[in-house]
Amino acid sequence: MIVNEAAETPVDNLLLTNAAHADVLAGGCACCDGREAFVALLRTICGMRDAQGAGAFDQIVLETSGLADPGAIATAISGDQMLARRLIVEDVIxxxxxxxxxxxxxxxxxxxxxxxxxxxxxxxxxxxxxxxxxxxxxxxxxxxxxxxxxxxxxxxxxxKLPAHDDATPYPLSGSGIETVPIKPHRLDISGGGGWASFSVWLSAVLTARGNDIVRVKGVVGSPDGRLLLQSVRNVVQPPEILPEPDDTGNGFLAPAEGVIVLIGRHIDEPTLERSWQKFVMGTGS
Ligand SMILES: [Zn+2]
Incomplete structure (x- = not known):
């Protein structure tokens, strides 16, 4: 568990008595001015783990300061060669x-x-x-x-939360803030040559439309096994090989293979589909 506070004097860590181990990162936010210290702390934690011969972590929980942008934190992790091989951002809560x-x-x-x-x-x-x-x-x-x-x-x-689906959302305005809500878009890539061609196409889409695409999630087949794909903003994490559904024995639930969900705004599903089809045909797979 890592607790990040933008202020110099940490307090939140005093409330955390149940975590297996808690590190405090004070005096800078992990997504911006405290980014270097955050990356250094993660490297130290991974290094200590190696020295103890303890194998991979199950989980590191980072409690960010309230001012952090989760996309910038994902970028910090995937931008560091050692961390990119060791850690995957699993859940943003x-x-x-x-x-x-x-x-x-x-x-x-x-x-x-x-x-x-x-x-x-x-x-x-x-x-x-x-x-x-x-x-x-x-x-x-x-x-x-x-x-x-x-x-x-x-x-x-x-x-339990109240559940009246007919309630009117609050108006979204704010000057200079994007007011178009994001939406999920499904894309079937099962016929398209797997991870290799998909990753090239996705990089091109993110380069062109990175600001409009907030998340990408999905499972892609590869010769090494099924790859779990996750991106936050325009950062695609190195894909992680998933265990086969029948050899975990613990009810592991993976999304359907070959279906990618892109979450973003100003995305037109037929255009996205055509772009993928054109790309697959163009690369001759
Ligand atoms: Zn920050």
Whole structure:
């Protein structure tokens, strides 16, 4: 567990008594001014693990400062050769305060970027505003990130959220902030020559449209096995080989092989499909 606080004097770590091990990274945010220290700490942790002969980690949890952009943190990890081989950003979890979330979403670009990058959104203090207001907040979050799981929790314990799908989302405005919500787009690449051709096509798409594509997720077949693909913003992580479904024995659930989900804005699904088809035909696979 790594706790990052932008301030010089850390406090959050005092609350963490259950983590197996906690490191504190104070005096700079891991996504920007504290980035070098963050990368150095991860390298030290991986190095210590090697020295102990302890093998790979199951998990490192980074609690970012509230000001961090998850995309920039993914970039920091994948931009370091040692870390890129050792770590994969698995889940981006974003907490939303039910009392202040709506106001922050309406005028803070960073807050929207955090929501868009999330795999899981956890609403806290959901019983403090009226159920109606919490409903509206949930609908706003669904609009901003239709593919994230939205859950409620209070002091670490899951709580049930109101579920009225007819609530009106809060208006999204804010000067200079992108107001078009992101959407998931599915692309079937099963007939297209696997990871090698897909990665070339994806790099071209991200170079051209990187700012519009928030996440890419999927499973691609390769001669070495099934590769799990994950990207945050325009950073594609080195794909990870997945265990075969039948040799884990622990109910591992992988997405269907050959289907990629691109999450972003201003993406026209037929255009995306045509671009892929044209690319596959062009490369003769
Ligand atoms: Zn930062």
């Amino acid at each position: 974003v907490l939303v305060d039910a009392c202040h979330g709506a106001a922050q979403l309406s005028d803070e670009a960073l807050c929207r970027a955090q929501i868009e990058a999330a795999d899981r959104i956890i609403i806290t203090k959901s019983d403090e505003p009226s159920a109606r207001d919490t409903d509206r907040l949930i609908q706003t979050l669904k609009l901003l990130n239709p593919s994230a799981n939205i859950e409620g929790a209070e002091k670490g314990v899951p709580v």
